[in-house]
Amino acid sequence: MSLIQPFAGLRPAPGRAAEVAAPPYDVLNTAEARRLVEGRPWSFLHISRAEVDLPEDTDPYASEVYAKAHENLERMLAEGVLVRDPEPYYYVYRVIRGEHVQTGLVVSASIADYDAGRIKKHEFTRPSKEDDRVRQIQALDAQTGPVLLVHRATPDIDRTLATVAADQPPEVDITAADGVRHQLWPVVGRGVIEHLTQAFDRLDSLYIADGHHRSAAASRVAASRRCGDQDGEAAEVHQGFLAVVFPHDQMRILDYNRLVRDLNGLDAGAFQERVAERFTVEPFDTPVSPERPGVFGMYLQSVWYRLTLSDAIPPAADPVAALDVSRLQEHLLDPILGIQDPRRDERIDFVGGIRGLAGLTARVDSGEMAVAFALHPTRLEELMAVADRGDVMPPKSTWFEPKLADGLVSLVL
Incomplete structure (x- = not known):
């Protein structure tokens, strides 16, 4: 399997992205999530923080929360709020906050390369948080929160993504409540998709910036499903995790x-x-x-x-x-x-x-x-130096801004 692969993304139907897009599940507590879903029946928080639809004393890790997340996902599919693309694509994802702009690629990143250390980590994970993401993936049969990855800046990749964005208007162009603008372009041309796959394959490694629990959980789910009765096609899909990859020189780390x-x-x-x-x-x-x-x-x-x-x-x-x-x-x-x-x-x-x-x-x-x-603030070069040695940074060493939105693209298993 290549370092990255395209996939048939599950996305908001045309014109519905502003209704669906939500902050990442792990930057909100339950009370904040409940306030944000008021008057927003299609917010992705109904999937990523499904306890908002259950009694206030509900444990966020209770089994009924994951069941509710599955129910809400099925409802959004049945109502046509979320639709799946007909074939595998990459997606150019641009995030703008004030004068800061960063342009990356939504991909299915190789779990085999993650397990082998080519996709490099720099943090320990907490078992309870990892277990939570495993249960969420299993309940939804999908990965819904992208891992934030970094690659060393490469002119060829930057030019290719810029060309895709310049050749057509974005299919998604929304500004969230925090003022961050999110734009998305599907990469549909077979030639461009193959070019990007090969360009990333030439990289020595990718680095996890944020999302260690999500990537670890995806690896665990893939390992468990390899042991089950999956046909070849399904097993191949399970070998990737949802990620957005940005060049290191466009990333912004705050203190x-x-x-x-x-x-x-x-x-x-x-x-x-x-x-x-x-x-x-x-x-x-x-x-x-x-x-x-x-x-x-x-x-x-x-x-x-x-x-x-x-x-x-x-x-x-x-x-x-x-x-x-x-x-x-x-x-x-x-x-x-x-x-x-x-x-x-x-x-x-x-x-x-x-x-x-x-x-x-x-x-x-x-x-x-x-x-x-x-x-x-910690610098990206410091993060990569630690990861290259196979070392682990102290907890809470990096805070990346702007944050990605949940719900714009999900990976169905």
Whole structure:
């Protein structure tokens, strides 16, 4: 199987994309999803967060949620809101937020290459979240949330996608409630499809930017179905997972910031003294958005501080240790605040940069959190360097914007 394959996408019927498109299932909690579906009977959240159609005390992982998702998908098919393309295509997908534009390709990415490590990971997955996606795929017999993949920018691929987009108007052109514009062009020409398949096959690897649980779940479902009684044609379909692939130089990573509930038994003065042993600490009259790696913003008792890692601390020896999220963990969160395992410690929380520094100050000022830290964004080159070594990044190292929409293209198994 090639690194990527076209597929017959399940899509909103012509003119229905604005009714269907929804934010990714994993950036909303249940309460937010319930508010977003009010007055929107065809929102894809009725499939991706089907608990919105069940009593408010329903466990999002209860079996009836997956059954409801299946029921809602069947209803949208029966009503003609969703239709399946007659043959396999690729889909050019352009996302625009303000001045930022990125153009990628919706594909079925090879599970065999994922399992073999050619599609590279950089995060651990949580079993409970992985199990959730497995149950969702099995209930729907479809993959509905695309994995965000990255490839090293290639002029040939960029030119081909730009030509497809320039040759015809987009079949989908909608602006979501958050102001992000989503455009979609099916790639229907056999020659262009084959050219893209071969162009991606020449790449050494692809990188998972976001969607580790979705890709892991797709691999598990494919493995389980290989053991069943599938005919050859069906088994081939199951060897891919739904993904959108973008060139690395068009991707935008925002900061992923940290909040801690207490000062680990220290008062504010003692805490600042400990921090000053490893960082230069400068108070600021305005919020501190770090301008480069090695610089951090800290918000404590209504005051912003600029922290600069001491020159006495030697450079990191490997790509993971060199990340700012690792340096903050090693030199402050663990030794001073006692956060040894940020993946499991309930004293720490994470805020994506899309919420701005106000998302940090509000929670400290309310008394919910004791201290906040603003970080310089991780760079794509750093992510790829970690993945190339087969290493794993710390949790919540990257926040990609703009987000893709759920519901514009799904992959039926």
